[in-house]
Amino acid sequence: MTRWTVKASHNKEAINSLSETLGVDTVIASLLLQREITNYEEAKKFFRPSLSHLHDPFLMKDMEKAVSRIEKAIAEGENILVYGDYDVDGTTAVSLMSSYLLEAYPNVATYIPDRYNEGYGVSYQGIDFADDNGFTLIIALDCGIKAVDKVAYAKEKGIDFIICDHHRPGDVIPDAVAILDPKQDDCNYPYDELCGCGVGFKLIQALGTKAGKTILDFIPYLDLVATAIGADIVPITGENRVLAYFGLKVINDNPRAGIKAIISKHLKKKLTITDVVFVIAPRINAAGRMKHGLHAVQLLTEKDFETAQSFAEEIDIFNSDRKSLDKEITKEALQQIIDNKEEDKFTSVVYNEGWHKGVIGIVASRLIETHYRPTLVFTKSGEKLAASARSVKGFDVYNAIEACEDCLEQFGGHKYAAGLTLKPQQYEAFKTKFEKVVSETIDTKLLTPEIIIDSELNLDQITPKFYRILKQFAPFGPGNLSPVFLTQNLKDTGYSKCVGQDDAHLKISVSQNGSPSINGIGFNLGDKIARIKNQQTFSAVYAIDENEWNGTISLQLKLKDIK
Template identity: 70%
Template sequence: MRWTLKPKPEASAIKELAQQLNVDEIIAALLIQRGVETFDDARRFFRPVLNDLHDPFLMKDMDKAVARIEQAIAANENILVYGDYDVDGTTAVSLMSSYLLSLYPNVATYIPDRYNEGYGVSYQGIDFAEDNGFTLIVALDCGIKAIDKVAYASEKGIDFVICDHHRPGVEIPDAAAVLDPKRDDCTYPYDELCGCGVGFKLIQALASKRGQTINDLVPYLDLVATAIGADIVPVTGENRVLAHYGLKQINSNPRPGFKAIINQLQKEELSITDVVFIIAPRINAAGRMKHGQHAVNLLTETNINVAIGYAAEIENFNADRRELDQQITEEALEQIQLMNEQERYTTVVYRGDWHKGVIGIVASRLTETYYRPTLVFTKSGEKLAASARSVKGFDVYNALDACKEHIEQFGGHKYAAGLTLKEEQYEAFKQKFEEVVDATIDRKLLTPEISVDAEIDLNSITPKFYRILKQFAPFGPGNMTPIFMTQHLVDTGYGKCVGSDEAHLKITVTQNIPSNTGARFSGIGFNMGDKLNVISGRKPFSAVYAIDENEWNGNVSLQLKLRDVR
C-alpha cells in the first residue's frame, strides 16, 4: 500500500473557516479539501436543499425532449421507456415509466436481454417497438452512440428521446432530443449526473410544465440515490442533494420494492454504502442471472405483498450470482497463475463458458488481487464480450480507444467499460492493450494507494468530532469517507486475530506522545490478520484508518476502522 497524505490547505484559510463555522481546525481542513471554502459552501454541504438543484432547462435539448413527450401525450401515441439492464438503467426506466404513467396510460417498458441483445439500444428493441405500435422511445442510460439504431428507428417512423451520461462519440444521434451533460455543446452546470439522474431532470422539466414542484418528485429520489451509489458517480454538487434526499426517502418512506428488500435485512437505517452493497447487487442480479425486467417489475410494483414475492425471487438470483462469481473468480485466478500474468501490466483472461452476467464482478475481484487494468472475456454468440475495470488514476476507456482497430464496439467510463470483438482479434487486442498500458501508465499506479486526508493525534477524536464527521455523508467519489493517519501508536497488549479463520486484526491502542491525555481506542482491521506481528510486543507503529461506531451489548463506542498499519 502507498500512503499518500493530501496537501494541507493554507493555515490562514483553515483558521478563518474554523472560526466562521465554530469547528475544529481539522474539520475545517477536511472541508477545504472538499471544495467547501466559505460559510455558504458549508451551508450547502451540510444542509442540502432541493432548491439548490439546477433548472433542468439549462440542459441542451431539454425543451425539445419535453415538447416531443407532450406531443406524444396529446396525440395518444404509445411511449416505450427503454433502458440498460444494470442498476442505473433499471432505476431510470422505473423512474421514467412510473412518472409518465402518473400522467398518461400508454406507456410500457423495455430492458434489452444481456445475452441476446447486449448493452444499449438494440435493433431487436426497435423492431419490438414497431411491432407493438410505439412511435416514441425514451432511452435512458444508453443511446449516446446509437447513431445507426436511431436512424433505423427513424425509417420506421419511431422517434427517440435520449437521456444518457456516457461520453459521446464524434457524432450525436439524429434524435428528437439528446440529453447528455457530457455533450461538448451542453452548458449544463453539472456534468456528473448518472443516467437515472438525467432521467430525473427530464421528469423535473415535465413536472414544471404541469405546475408540479420539486417536492412532488421526492418519492422518485430513492431510485436516483440508488443509481448514484451503484454507478459510482461523484457525490458532489447536484448529486449530493439528490443522494441526501433519496437516502431520506429510502429510510422514511421507501417504495414497496425497496421495502421488500429492506424487510429481509434487519437494518434500521441504510447509508449510501448499504445501498451500494445491499440493494444494488440485488437489483443487478436480475439482469445478470435472468432478465433486467424483473428489477423494473420490483421497483415499479405498488402492492407490498406482490413486491415481497418479487424480492424473494431476486434474492434467489443474487444467491446464484454469488456462487457463480466465486467459482469464476477462482478459475480466472488459476488461469493467471498458469500464464504467469503477474509479469504483465495488464490482466486479460478468457474462457468461453464463463457467465456473461458476472464477468464485471470478476474483473473487479481480479483488479483487487493483482491491481492491474483488467479485462475478463467470455463468448457471446459469435463474438467475445468483455468487462474492463481499472486501477485508481488510470483511464481504461482511453486505453480501449487506443486499441479500437481490434474492437467491434465499446463504451463506458474511466474506470469501468465493456466491449465486444471478433474471436480472431483476441490475441492481437490482448497484445495491443498490454502495449498501450505499458506505454501510458504511471508505474506507481500499480501499487494500491490509500489517500490520507490528515495526520491527527488520538486526542483529536472526540464524540463532537465524530458527530460532525458523520454529517459529511453521503460519501462517495469527490467526498470519500475521511481517512486519518496516526503515528507512535502502541498496542496495549490486547492485539489478536479474530474471526472464524482468524483473518481479522483486533487491537486496543494508545499513543506514545507527551501530549496524550490517556486517549485509548479499539480498532478492527478486516482481512488484516497477517499484520499481527507489526503491532505485537508493544512495538510502536503507524496506522491509517476511518472512524466509526462499534455497538456491543448495547454500548456504543468510537473505534478505528483500520486500512493499513506499518
C-alpha cells in the first residue's frame, strides 16, 4: 500500500498573477510557487541558471585561512596530501582538488582510506602515512569534521589540517588550521547544502580567484561536482542547482576522460541527473566497495582517453561483482527478518559477520523496499561490528542513532543515511534500544510509503508546450523533484497489457472523458492490471516523460501507482 498526498495549493490569486506575469498556464505557475518562486526575477533565475549566481567563496568561514595556508605550502615547497572518503563524494572531491593543485604545483599526492582496514573518514594510518612520507599539510575532503583526536595526533607530528566537510559538526571542533563546513553554526555562508566535492570546489574557486582566474577557468571541474551532487542526494536548490546544471553541460559536451570512458560504454543519449545517479555514480562507488577508492581517483584524474577506458573496464567488473553480491546478501537479510519473526517491528536490524562491508548500505536500501522502516545492516569489521543505516522519508535516523550513543563506539552521517561501529557485545543492547527509540518517536504513518503529488491534471492539459516548460525545471533532485501528477476518471482503451519478464510491468493506453488516448508505463505494477480492465474507471499518479520508438518521440505517463 502507498498513501497519496496532494500538496496544498496556493491561493488562486497568487497562481493567476504569476501565470499572467510569466505567460504560462496555471499548473506551471502553481509548480513554481511550490518551489517558492513568486515573481519574474526569481523565475528567470530558476529557468536560466547562471554562473554569476554562484556565491563568493570568501563568504565561507575560514576560507582566507585555508587559502593562505595552501599558498604558504606552495611557496615553501611543502608536500600536500589530498585526503578523502572512498564514496563518490569523497573520490570526486579528491580528484578535483588534486588535479587542480597539480596543474601548477608538483608536490601533491592523494590518499583514500581503505574501507576495510581503516573505515570511514580520517584515520591514524593515513596520518602515519603522511608523517612517513614527509607531508606537512593534509587537505581532508568530505570528512574530518568529527576527527578531533586524529587532527590533534597529526598536530603532534607537525602536520596541519584543512578540513572541507559538509556533515554536521559535533560539540567539539577539531583544532585544524581551517575548517570549511557551511553547516557550522558560526559560518555565514549563504548556502549550507553543498556536498563535500562542492565545498572542495569553493576552495579551488577561492585559490583561483586569488591567482587572477575567472569562473570560466573552473568549468572543467563541474562534471565532478555534478556527479557528487547527484550521488550524495543533496538538495538540488540554490547553488547546487547552478553547479549541477553547468556540470551536466560539461558531462554532455566535454567530460573528462574518465567520465567519458564510463558513459561511452553505457549511454548514447543526452544525460540527466538520473543517469549520473544510476550509471556513473555506482561505478565510481564500486571501486571503494569492492577494491579500493584510489581506483576511482585514478580513473577520474586520468587525461588519456584510452588509458581511462581500460580503468573504466576494470571498474565495470567491480560493479558487476557488487551487483551479484548485494542481490545475494539482500536475500539472506530478508530471510533473517522472517526467521527472527521481526516482520512487524518498527525497525530492521540484521547482522552477519560474513557480509561484504562494501554493499551493506545498498542492502539497507533494498530491505526498505520490502519492509518500509528505518534499517541497519551490520557486518564484522576487524574487532568491531560496522553498520550502514538508511531511513524512510520524514524520519531522522541520525537522531535515533545518536539517542543510542551509549551503545556505540563511533557514528556519523545525515538524516537519511548514517554509519556506525560498535563492539560485538553491544549489538543486542543497541538493537533493543534502537527499536525502542524508533517505536517511541516515529509517526506511524511514516511507515507507509508516501507519494507526494504536485498537482491534479487532466489528460488534455498534457501538450508538447506544457512538457517543454516542464523539462526546463531540470535538473531534478531533492528540493526540486520531477513533478508528479494525479489524473482521475481514467479508462483503459482496450490496449493495456502486462509486459516484461513474468509480466512484471504494466503498459497502458488510457483516455479521460473521451479525450485522445495517451500511453504509459508502470515498472513493477503488472499486478495491478485487474484494476483497470472491464472499463472500470481508475486514478493514476505519474510523471511525464518522452518515449522514443522507431525514431518517433511521443509523451508518455511514467506511472508511480494506480488506485
